[in-house]
Amino acid sequence: MTNYLIIPGLGNSGPQHWQTWFESTGKNFTRVEQKEWDAPVCEDWIARIDKAISAYDPATVVLIGHSLGCLTIVHWANQYKRTIKGALLVAPSDAEADVYTFPAKGFAPIPRNKLDFKSIIVASSNDVWVSLDRSTYFARCWGSELINIGEAGHINSASGHYQWHEGLALLQQHFPAG
Numbered sequence: 001m002t003n004y005l006i007i008p009g010l011g012n013s014g015p016q017h018w019q020t021w022f023e024s025t026g027k028n029f030t031r032v033e034q035k036e037w038d039a040p041v042c043e044d045w046i047a048r049i050d051k052a053i054s055a056y057d058p059a060t061v062v063l064i065g066h067s068l069g070c071l072t073i074v075h076w077a078n079q080y081k082r083t084i085k086g087a088l089l090v091a092p093s094d095a096e097a098d099v100y101t102f103p104a105k106g107f108a109p110i111p112r113n114k115l116d117f118k119s120i121i122v123a124s125s126n127d128v129w130v131s132l133d134r135s136t137y138f139a140r141c142w143g144s145e146l147i148n149i150g151e152a153g154h155i156n157s158a159s160g161h162y163q164w165h166e167g168l169a170l171l172q173q174h175f176p177a178g
Contacts (some may be wrong), residue, residue, distance in 0.1 A: 007032050009065075016077065041105050046076040053084065062085050067091055077113075082116075086175050091124060119142055123129070124153055
């Protein structure tokens with residue numbers, strides 16, 4: 001059985017967010033809770049991921065990141081070097097961009113190493129927090145498959161992604177539950 005760990009970004013994913021909906025779709029979806037959602041420290045966030053993964057056989061774990069959660073996954077992979085089943089990285093924020101002025105510590109520089117597991121980046125052509133060129137660059141660096149879903153904003157509730165059936169279908173296609 002696949003164990004899906006949800007890794008929200010800055011501010012957590014609220015009740016209208018697709019990650020919250022994913023969590024409600026099955027008992028094998030679990031959110032990784034952080035102590036500090038609004039002024040995160042990368043080391044703290046990646047330690048929480050590693051602790052959550054330690055409850056499972058890593059070969060059964062798929063991490064589902066959004067925004068800063070994607071960078072957290074990449075930092076975790078870079079530091080802990082554990083092989084998992086895979087990761088779905090949706091709208092990875094570009095913490096190195098001038099527009100990224102949030103109080104997040106330790107997320108930049110962004111690791112450029114190839115991930116040791118299968119990964120999919122889902123990107124939008126009009127995301128204000130990461131350009132499509134940057135998402136494409138991250139995909140090349142991390143060895144990820146890139147899926148451009150067009151003009152979808154930051155792929156969150158603000159851009160209308162609530163019960164994101166297409167995202168769940170992508171997850172099941174690339175990382176089946178069985």
